[in-house]
Amino acid sequence: MHAVRRWWHDTAGGLPATFWYLWVGLLINRAGAFAMLFLSLYLTDVREASVGLAGTVVGLYGAGGAAGVLLGGVLADRWGRRATLLAAHLTTAALMVALAFSQSLLLIAVLAALVGVVHSMPSPAFVAAIVDVVPAERRSRAFNLQFWAFNLGMAVASLLAGVLAEASFTALFLVDAAATLTAAVVIGWKVPETLRLATSPADQAPAAGPAPRSLRTRRPGLHTALTDRTFLVFVGLTFVLAVLTMQTSTIMPLAMRADGLGPSAYGLVVALGGALIVIGQLFVPRLIDRHRKDVVLATSTALLALGFGVLAVADELAVYLGAAVVWTVGSMIAAPPNAQINADLAPPQLRARYQSVFYLTFPAAAFVAPTLGGVSLQHLGDRHWLIVGGLGLLAALGHLLAGPPRERHVTALQKAAEPLTPADRISAS
Template identity: 90%
Template sequence: MHALRRWWHDTAGGLPATFWYLWAGLLINRAGAFAMLFLSLYLTDVRGASVGLAGTVVGAYGAGGAAGVLLGGVLADRWGRRATLLAAHLVTAGLMVTLAFSRPLLLIAVLSALIGVVHSMPSPAFVAAIVDVVPAERRSRAFNLQFWAFNLGMAVASLLAGVLAEASFTALFLVDAGATLTAAAVIGWKVPETLRAATPTIELQPAAHSVPEPTRPRRPGLHTALTDRTFLVFVGLTFVLAVLTMQTSTIMPLAMSADGLGPSAYGSVVALGGALIVVGQLFVPRLIDRHRKDVVLAASTALLAIGFGVLAVADELAVYLGAAAVWTVGSMLAAPPNAQINADLAPPQLRARYQSVFYLTFPAAAFVAPTLGGVSLQHLGDRHWLIVGGLGLVAAIGHLLAGPPRERHVAALRRADEQKPTTRAEDRAPIT
């Protein structure tokens, strides 16, 4: 019993109440956010769209998300985390109801793009709020729990969605809208605004003959993140990981359908991944804490590459389930170091903006994966999965090459910040 209590304390102890309300809002949102998972099947099975056209419409969702994640980052740093979260959730619910009763493909494409915008806006605000309220030494467990909640919700969503999609796609969209409103209610009721005005700091000049240290810009903005070369290399590698991950919600449903497997089978594959994460994610921190972040990310990306590469020979549900187990382990290993590296590279006053550029990889991947993947699957068939696997292996090597210089850069940034004469009050105060 003592060992169990110790494990729970190491996994989830010492986190503030605001974090848990954010966690609950994310969990509720994801448990009901399943409509877009089945958009490609909805378009082909109900609206009569071709595979290529369905990929383009789903790609519009990703294109909207690319704009939305940047907008969410800017608003979260200027307007506030709470206000951004509430606005995005409320607008999402309204658009989802509209989509439920829309028929023309052009209108569905426009609505998909708009939903992509508001679906992506909360991501940088959620993570920036977590960084605001959780001390640096506890953020790894907070990010691990955030990823756990996301996938616990996805597991529930996949099981419900498989049943709802076979009964009524309209119900699928309406239940999604209801869950989004519930998440907004939790955030509005219990989550305070965590954005605080930045305390001015004085830039220190390096002593004569000293080694120059990286310095934070005097008037930072979104361009700071977009011109941070070390950060952008990390973002580029994350983009490849996102392209691989997006195969599950964009191309894999079409491949399974071509193999004669229906929506319930697809729901089972996605639910298996969520279930594995629910069971195993809480043990990940102890597994990876002893290893360098770049090594962990290289191993995780390689597992994703292997898992999706196996789909080149998949034609039965059992093979899809086995491959899902492999790539899910890769996703589990990647989540904490990805979030930690992002937090390490971001200046405090630009947390949400850096998060928005980081999260830009996911809507960008949501556009690239179906747009190119739909054409690739249509013309190359199962060879599409060999290309996906090869791309993942290249990214794994990239992580090993980029890791050491990035760690040196992070260490230099920390030294530069420690030399500043002022420190923000919220970074000094312990949170219990």
């Protein structure tokens, strides 16, 4: 029993109540966000759209998502985290109801693009709010639980979507709207505004050290994140990790089909990864907390590289399942340090903007992975996986090289954010 209590404390202990309400809101948000998973089937089966038109509409949803990430980051830093979350959730619920009863393909396309925008807006606001309320020493476990909730919610969403789509696509959209509205109620009822405005004397006091070059601008904004070289190196490495991860949903199904393995085999590989995350993610903090974040990220990227590289010789389901275990473990241990480094690099007044730039890596990877990966698999065959593995190993090396200067940059940021003590002011004058 003592061991169980110790594990629970290491995994979820010491986190404030506001975090848990955010966590519940995120879980409901993900578990209920299932209608768009079946958008292409809805368009072809119910609205009799062509496959090409259905693909275009789904692409508009993805394009809206890229815009929504940036918009959500800017609004969360200007309006506040709570206001942005409420606006996004309430608008999403209204758009889902509209989609449920829309018949015009043009109107559905417009609504899909708008849903893409508001679906992506909460991501930077959720993470920025977590950083606002969780002390730095506990953020790793908070981000680990956030990743767990996201994947648990997606697993629930996939199951619910299949059942509802069999019954009624209208019900699919309406239940999605109801779940989104429920998440909005939880946030509106229990989550206060977490954005710290610079109104207290401590916030207005002079800093203890010079600000890093990335913050020496007259009006810090989104451009600050886009010109922060240390941050952009980290974003670039995360983009490589995202491209590797996207192989499972874009290129791997094609490779399995070429090996004579059908959709049920692919579903089993994906289900194994999801089950590992739901069961094992809660044990990750104790595994990684004693190690440097750059070493953890290098290890995780190397595991992804190994897992996908093995597919160069895979021709049986057992090999795919074994490889899935390897790359899933890599994804699991990458999630907490990735989010924590992103939080450390972001100045408090630009926290959500930095999150929005970071989150752009995922829609970008969702475009690059299938576009280049399909050509690579077609012309190179199984050698495609050797290229993927080599890219992952280069990124692992990049994490080891970028880690020490990044930590020095974080230390400078933290020092610049500390107010001068009275003794410091006297010595400086």
